[in-house]
Amino acid sequence: MTELTRRDQQVLEAVITDYIQTGEPVGSRVVAKRHGLEVSSATIRNVMADLEELGFLYQPHTSAGRIPTDRGLRFYLDFIMKFKTLKEEERELIRRAFNESEADVKELLHRTSRVLSDFCKQAGVVLWPKLSMTRFKHIELIRLRTRQIMVILISKSGLVHHRMLEWEEDINQHELDKYSRYLNELLEDVPLGEIKARIIEGMRKDKALFDQLFSKTLEMTQRVVQSTLENSEVYIEGQTNLLINPEFAQVERMRKILSAFEDKSRLIRLLDRTMSTSPGVRIVLGSESESKDLSEISLISSPYRRGDTLLGVVGVIGPLRMDYSRIIPVVEFTAALLSDLLEDPENRA
Amino acid sequence: MTELTRRDQQVLEAVITDYIQTGEPVGSRVVAKRHGLEVSSATIRNVMADLEELGFLYQPHTSAGRIPTDRGLRFYLDFIMKFKTLKEEERELIRRAFNESEADVKELLHRTSRVLSDFCKQAGVVLWPKLSMTRFKHIELIRLRTRQIMVILISKSGLVHHRMLEWEEDINQHELDKYSRYLNELLEDVPLGEIKARIIEGMRKDKALFDQLFSKTLEMTQRVVQSTLENSEVYIEGQTNLLINPEFAQVERMRKILSAFEDKSRLIRLLDRTMSTSPGVRIVLGSESESKDLSEISLISSPYRRGDTLLGVVGVIGPLRMDYSRIIPVVEFTAALLSDLLEDPENRA
DNA sequence: CCTTAGCACTCTACGGGACAGAGTGCTAAT
DNA sequence: ATTAGCACTCTGTCCCGTAGAGTGCTAAGG
Secondary structure (H helix, E strand, C coil): CCCCCCHHHHHHHHHHHHHHHCCCCCHHEEEECCCCCCCCHHHHHHHHHHHCCCCCCEECCCCCCCEEEEHHHHHHHHHHHCCCCCHHHHHHHHHHHCCCCCCCCHHHHHHHHHHHHHHHHCEEEECCCCCEEEEEEEEEEEEEEECEEEEEECCCCCCCCEEECCCCCCHHHHHHHHHHHHHHHHHCEEEHHHHHHHHHHHHHHCCCCCHHHHHHHCCCCCHHHHHHHHHCCEEEEEEHHHHCCCCHCCHHHHHHHHHHHHHHHHHHHHHHHHHCCCCCEEEEEECCCCCCHHCCEEEEEEEEEEEEEEEEEEEEEEEEECCHHHHHHHHHHHHHHHHHCCHHHHCCC | CCCHHHHHHHHHHHHHHHHHHHHHHEHHHHHHHECCCCCCCHHHHHHHHHHHHHHCCCCCCCCEEEEHHHHHHHHHHHCCCCCCCCCCCHHHHHHHHHCCCCCCHHHHHHHHHHHHHHCCCCCEEEEECCCCHEEEEEEEEEEECCCCEEEEEEEECCCCCCEHHHHHHHHCCCHHHHHHHHHHHHCCCCCCCHHHHHHHHHHCCCHHHHCCHHHHHHHHHHHHEEEEEEEEEEEEECHHHHHHHHHCCHHHHHHHHHHHHHCHHHHHHHHHHHHCCCCCCCCHHHHCCHHHHHCCEEEEEEEEEEECCCEEEEEEEEEEHHHHHHHHHHHHHHHHHHHHCCCCHHHHH
């Protein structure tokens, strides 16, 4: 692939920004006039033909203007686009949207997805914190009724998870209290990811303490906690914003996308992928995702953290034709803000 | 209003069932032929003209067939329709969809909405149990960090609610344990609706016990619990099923409806209304709801209970043109099944 | 060699007219 | 009271013809 000249890039940029605004194929005249290139439309046509050969643009039909391909968009995002910086007023608006918020983490995440969807007029998504990253705070075992025990797990960051545990024989609450006291002591401040190991270790070390019931309960508990850890969750908010986009006017398209969202596991995988690697904002175009149903959408995401540990991902989902230059900084800022709000106040400056 | 003759009713029924199947205006020929009425189309036309005058049918334009009005539909539902009974196989299918379920109430409700949406090919809704109806099981106060306390409330039925509490001065965990021990004793088996009163009563009676911190914490706790009680929640599942219905082909219509769902409070009010009164299945047609955005949809709902106390409502939301005779028994059966699953096993036969 | 003006060509979107089909309401006969 | 028959109305569709947008190519100019 030959290097693109400065002018080629300008044309590509012109086509893309114009297309993002209007949603219509962009013709050579418009590019020449509206975008301050000091050449004639004929020249632009030649450049556009080249860009088409490179696979950056395509024509829906012979006598139409050009539309960027996914590849062209990717190139634009990676090499050409300049981010707008967020105006202070906008930052303030976003901050304020969080301000009334209670300190509850769940509430905070929920609000984040709402803020993103509102400010970007697309769907906002939030991937729940990987529990295994956070630390143990408290566990509670409660006998609801015969052979049914509710396990409640609280992480230091304030996430509460509960899960039912069906048990072969009945245990009274008094016993359970004893067990949970032990667990709370054993697990103090342990990262949730290491709970399993710690419990096993504890059982080996304190052998004397355990009767059969005790150790069996602990094992069950450990299993429940483990399965809780492995389940991720996502919030999606503002899906209806997607319906406004004219590219989703055909119901059938829209339906595919929305049902893809209903199967959360796919979405989770998608978001997961953007978390593992780089720190800043990442963009996944539909064609780069595994699933065909999602081929017409685009995800702009950024991880959020607590201190040094990556917790999860927030992002915006919309059509391929989105105002990236605006949305990217919004996502970035929001992720940073969320990280900040999650920061342990005791550690804060 | 004059009484409808037997034949008038048959015609109305024919038009409605046909319309429900096809979604197209129904003409006199079709009614005469397909529905075993032993009269000519001309006669049917006369009857239809009468029904139109009564406001039960209307014509979208002069040379089209008839479509039932909301009023006609209402009459049909109230006086004419015969329910299909659910085949045993279908019952079995529904039962099985629940079978793998853990005993956790939250999970159970979630599954219910999914089952309803799957079996009826529409959106399934579940209104959360009114907490105030259930009984107190356990409360836990946990100091997450300076001045932040997590209040966790568990009802006897296994519902877990948590809420953050921001507190002016710091309290150590040891104190909190003392308070929660007191609360757990005081509130044992009290209906959640009466918690407030009980706490106040307790504070008056055990005056001696209380230092200032103690009573203030209790008051705060009581307030948090109260606000938790007042918040309802709904699950909606399978919204994308709605997109399949041809009546929602126009995106704009659909958007209105889906955004009406995003504002949950409106939905909650709607569902609430169907809970208060009668016991069996209730149907609310769009025009009967308060909100204009919902005027094109229809809700089929049935309350569920635990023992004698009404807890909440389950239902199906779809277009006005739905297969009522099938969906109604599904909703009814599912509600009954859910009630059964929620039943305290100790009380069960 | 790059740029540009000019032009023929292609494709779409849109509006109008003709036409078939569906369904009605009315009238007159049974 | 019912029904056959018929004129009438309205819709949806197909088929133009045309205007407009945008292209690619060619030939001329710097």
